[in-house]
Amino acid sequence: MPTESNGPLRRPKTSLTIAPVTTWNRLDAPWRHAMRAAIEAYLDDSAPIGAVVFDSNDRAISIGRNDFERDRLAHAELQALKGVPANANREALSLYSTMEPCPMCTGAIRMMQLRSLHFAAKDPAAGSTELLSATAFMKRFACDVVGPSDAGMEFVNVALMLEYRTRNGHRRWRDEWSSYLPEAVAVGEKLAADRRFTHWQRHAIAVDAIFDEVCSHIE
Numbered sequence: 481m482p483t484e485s486n487g488p489l490r491r492p493k494t495s496l497t498i499a500p501v502t503t504w505n506r507l508d509a510p511w512r513h514a515m516r517a518a519i520e521a522y523l524d525d526s527a528p529i530g531a532v533v534f535d536s537n538d539r540a541i542s543i544g545r546n547d548f549e550r551d552r553l554a555h556a557e558l559q560a561l562k563g564v565p566a567n568a569n570r571e572a573l574s575l576y577s578t579m580e581p582c583p584m585c586t587g588a589i590r591m592m593q594l595r596s597l598h599f600a601a602k603d604p605a606a607g608s609t610e611l612l613s614a615t616a617f618m619k620r621f622a623c624d625v626v627g628p629s630d631a632g633m634e635f636v637n638v639a640l641m642l643e644y645r646t647r648n649g650h651r652r653w654r655d656e657w658s659s660y661l662p663e664a665v666a667v668g669e670k671l672a673a674d675r676r677f678t679h680w681q682r683h684a685i686a687v688d689a690i691f692d693e694v695c696s697h698i699e
């Protein structure tokens with residue numbers, strides 16, 4: 481986990497250069513589920529965040545997507561966790577989220593006692609996975625935390641988040657995002673200026689095509 485206590489969080493400069501060319505077809509199954517949920521939420525005019533719970537047999541047992549614009553607490557991770565069957569072996573479950581969880585969802589992950597958490601993109605504004613080691617209670621069940629998982633996927637998620645935020649006039653936290661991954665912020669703002677969301681929505685562009693289009697901006 482990156483641990484910088486002073487100044488803005490910055491993405492390690494080397495990470496983008498070691499990433500393979502990311503395309504939809506190269507995504508692992510959990511990430512296809514999570515990214516599909518994220519882009520569907522986005523096309524439904526909410527924040528582009530999706531999450532999926534996988535069991536130890538590599539089955540998706542619950543999927544959640546952000547519905548923040550209609551319900552402040554409808555975060556993708558919480559939606560996915562609430563869909564886990566009561567009889568599931570929770571300690572064998574893994575949560576995949578397209579964005580680093582916020583304090584509320586990090587708390588929910590702790591309460592569910594999941595085996596592992598994978599997130600695609602660091603959230604330099606609200607991401608709070610460090611809380612999993614903040615207190616004795618939080619540390620009592622070890623949850624493996626892996627993220628950011630893939631530099632290309634992180635780029636797409638940050639770019640779509642900035643497009644969403646720019647289009648909706650949410651300027652707060654832009655500086656945190658820009659300090660962390662300025663290339664993706666620039667692409668997100670260009671997508672907004674080019675009104676790509678309107679094009680994608682009006683022409684019912686498929687989520688995999690949207691993902692690959694944003695990937696094509698990675699230099």
Ligand SMILES: [Zn+2]
Nearest residue numbers: 555582584585
């Ligand atoms: Zn959350």
